[in-house]
Amino acid sequence: MTRPARAALLVGAVLLVIAPVLAGNAFYQRIAALVVLAAISASAWNVIGGYAGQVSFGHAVYFGIGAYASLLAFTKLGLPPIAGAPLGILASFVLSVIMGLPTFRLRGHYFSMATIAIAELVELLVTNWRFAGGAIGLMGPATPRSVADLLFRSALPYYGLFLVVLAILLALTWWMERSRMGFYLRALGSGERAAESLGVPIRRYKLYALLISGAFTSVAGSLYAVMIGFVDPSSGFGILVSVNMVVMAALGGAGTLFGPLVGAIILVPLAEMTNAFLGGGGAGAAYVAYGVIIMLMARYSPGGLAQWAREIRALVSGRRRRAA
Amino acid sequence: MILLQLAADGLLLGAVYALFSSGLTLIWGMMNVINFAHGDFVMLAMYVAFFAATLLKLGPAIFVPLAAVLMFGFGVMVYLALVRHVMRGPMLAQIISTFGLALFLRYSALWAFSANFVSLPDRLAGGVYDLGGIRLAASHLLAGATALLLTLGLHLLLTRTDLGSRMLAVSEDRVAAALVGIRADPMQAFAWGLGGAATGVAGGLIALFFYVSPEVGNSFTLLAFVTVCLGGFGSIPGALLAGLAIGVIQSFSAYWFGPSSKDVVVFALFVALLWVRPQGLLGRA
Numbered sequence: 001m002t003r004p005a006r007a008a009l010l011v012g013a014v015l016l017v018i019a020p021v022l023a024g025n026a027f028y029q030r031i032a033a034l035v036v037l038a039a040i041s042a043s044a045w046n047v048i049g050g051y052a053g054q055v056s057f058g059h060a061v062y063f064g065i066g067a068y069a070s071l072l073a074f075t076k077l078g079l080p081p082i083a084g085a086p087l088g089i090l091a092s093f094v095l096s097v098i099m100g101l102p103t104f105r106l107r108g109h110y111f112s113m114a115t116i117a118i119a120e121l122v123e124l125l126v127t128n129w130r131f132a133g134g135a136i137g138l139m140g141p142a143t144p145r146s147v148a149d150l151l152f153r154s155a156l157p158y159y160g161l162f163l164v165v166l167a168i169l170l171a172l173t174w175w176m177e178r179s180r181m182g183f184y185l186r187a188l189g190s191g192e193r194a195a196e197s198l199g200v201p202i203r204r205y206k207l208y209a210l211l212i213s214g215a216f217t218s219v220a221g222s223l224y225a226v227m228i229g230f231v232d233p234s235s236g237f238g239i240l241v242s243v244n245m246v247v248m249a250a251l252g253g254a255g256t257l258f259g260p261l262v263g264a265i266i267l268v269p270l271a272e273m274t275n276a277f278l279g280g281g282g283a284g285a286a287y288v289a290y291g292v293i294i295m296l297m298a299r300y301s302p303g304g305l306a307q308w309a310r311e312i313r314a315l316v317s318g319r320r321r322r323a324a
Numbered sequence: 325m326i327l328l329q330l331a332a333d334g335l336l337l338g339a340v341y342a343l344f345s346s347g348l349t350l351i352w353g354m355m356n357v358i359n360f361a362h363g364d365f366v367m368l369a370m371y372v373a374f375f376a377a378t379l380l381k382l383g384p385a386i387f388v389p390l391a392a393v394l395m396f397g398f399g400v401m402v403y404l405a406l407v408r409h410v411m412r413g414p415m416l417a418q419i420i421s422t423f424g425l426a427l428f429l430r431y432s433a434l435w436a437f438s439a440n441f442v443s444l445p446d447r448l449a450g451g452v453y454d455l456g457g458i459r460l461a462a463s464h465l466l467a468g469a470t471a472l473l474l475t476l477g478l479h480l481l482l483t484r485t486d487l488g489s490r491m492l493a494v495s496e497d498r499v500a501a502a503l504v505g506i507r508a509d510p511m512q513a514f515a516w517g518l519g520g521a522a523t524g525v526a527g528g529l530i531a532l533f534f535y536v537s538p539e540v541g542n543s544f545t546l547l548a549f550v551t552v553c554l555g556g557f558g559s560i561p562g563a564l565l566a567g568l569a570i571g572v573i574q575s576f577s578a579y580w581f582g583p584s585s586k587d588v589v590v591f592a593l594f595v596a597l598l599w600v601r602p603q604g605l606l607g608r609a
Contacts (some may be wrong), residue, residue, distance in 0.1 A: 055419040102599040109358040112419050115551045116600050121591040254416055287431040294424025298410050302417035
């Protein structure tokens with residue numbers, strides 16, 4: 001890592017840690033926590049969708065599994081909701097194997113189509129599953145029984161917790177980027193056939209990527225359930241949950257370490273503000289905007305904002321070289 | 325008797341599925357691009373039919389062709405403004421572009437028309453025919469028969485006409501087609517137009533007896549995926565058979581397991597199909 005990059009990273013990290021304290025307002029602190037939560041799921045999506053280039057439109061399945069595992073652990077076993085997170089991770093592994101084995105034989109679009117169908121199928125099944133609350137959903141604890149319930153009035157403790165998880169995920173992604181796996185995934189993302197002919201065991205590495213991606217998305221779902229204390233089929237498994245991950249990663253830069261975080265920092269406050277000002281109709285407006293953003297990014301800048309950053313940097317360094 | 329009745333209802337609905345799915349399979353076959361907004365095209369056509377029938381008091385003989393023409397234009401526009409540019413780009417851009425379009429259409433419709441379910445007045449194609457004990461609603465009969473004829477027509481257009489041969493040439497090999505003087509671009513634009521027109525007709529027909537809402541496109545997109553996957557990517561006769569089969573499967577599962585199960589059964593079938601035979605029942609590996 002170059003020296004300016006390391007300095008920028010340090011400044012960014014410090015800003016992330018102190019941002020909500022600076023905000024000093026419950027509304028903004030809540031938004032800050034939601035930004036980091038969205039960044040976790042978008043960064044998790046990024047491992048399979050960005051690095052490996054296997055675009056999933058059904059990651060809500062993992063998110064919903066995590067959220068339901070947490071609230072089922074509370075309602076059925078009387079455990080604190082966070083205790084459901086490991087169960088969610090286990091379930092996500094099983095799902096990754098079921099989903100990955102057949103679809104990874106196929107290229108590109110098939111995986112995307114299959115993920116939409118699986119998410120839709122699971123949402124329908126959960127809606128009709130009375131044990132898991134059916135269409136009504138599940139509630140978390142109303143009052144904290146102990147600290148383990150992680151029920152706080154302020155959003156700051158959640159912010160801290162989410163930030164730790166995000167840091168773990170980004171560190172893992174960073175390590176993966178420079179390991180053999182990172183090279184394999186990038187080769188995969190830029191051309192499956194070429195990667196395969198060069199001897200990349202593509203199915204195995206796609207599965208590894210999906211396992212990591214699914215597990216962290218499930219953790220994001222568990223954290224969501226812990227903070228919000230409620231989940232129903234559409235807020236857990238709905239297609240819009242997947243949409244959020246895709247649009248944030250695509251805007252910031254799919255397949256880059258910090259792209260999804262940047263996307264979340266831009267989009268979550270925007271969506272929360274429109275919700276606050278426009279009321280219920282605001283959600284629709286936000287998704288119209290998301291659709292436009294996705295189309296514009298696909299058409300003009302498939303690398304997201306990260307691509308702009310690279311182009312600007314190249315321009316600046318080119319000018320400096322010419323001046324010298 | 326009830327089984328025959330269910331089969332007949334399923335076949336008529338299935339013919340409409342076949343029609344809009346053949347639009348999807350045509351586009352896929354031409355250029356290996358999936359339109360994730362395909363069902364939302366059908367949704368737009370349904371609103372065209374709804375407003376033409378309620379505000380302008382037009383009948384299906386006028387609003388179905390109207391929807392076809394408008395959606396033909398819309399398909400060409402989507403190709404020229406979006407798909408043409410992302411086709412040569414990275415896979416990510418190809419896949420998310422039409423998904424973004426789907427979001428845009430769905431939530432614009434939600435904004436403009438509200439989330440309420442609406443439906444066309446019954447009298448447009450009212451009446452029930454009794455064929456030896458099988459009762460068929462006139463609206464279903466009209467929709468099913470028209471869709472069946474047009475799907476066959478689309479197949480004939482591709483296999484029996486000069487234009488169709490040129491389109492097939494482009495789908496076989498763009499470069500070789502260009503060498504014999506067939507430019508890919510207008511053919512692909514035309515394919516998107518035809519795909520749009522297929523959703524236009526299907527949307528206009530299905531609106532005769534199906535509720536209209538901004539969210540309705542989502543399940544049509546998935547139905548089209550299942551149909552195309554079952555019939556083999558790029559094959560219109562395949563899409564026709566698969567569409568009819570799915571209509572019948574839906575009709576029987578709604579009867580046996582309750583109406584809310586019909587999508588569950590079809591989506592489960594899709595996932596199972598991807599497991600065992602991803603190239604489709606009639607498709608080549």
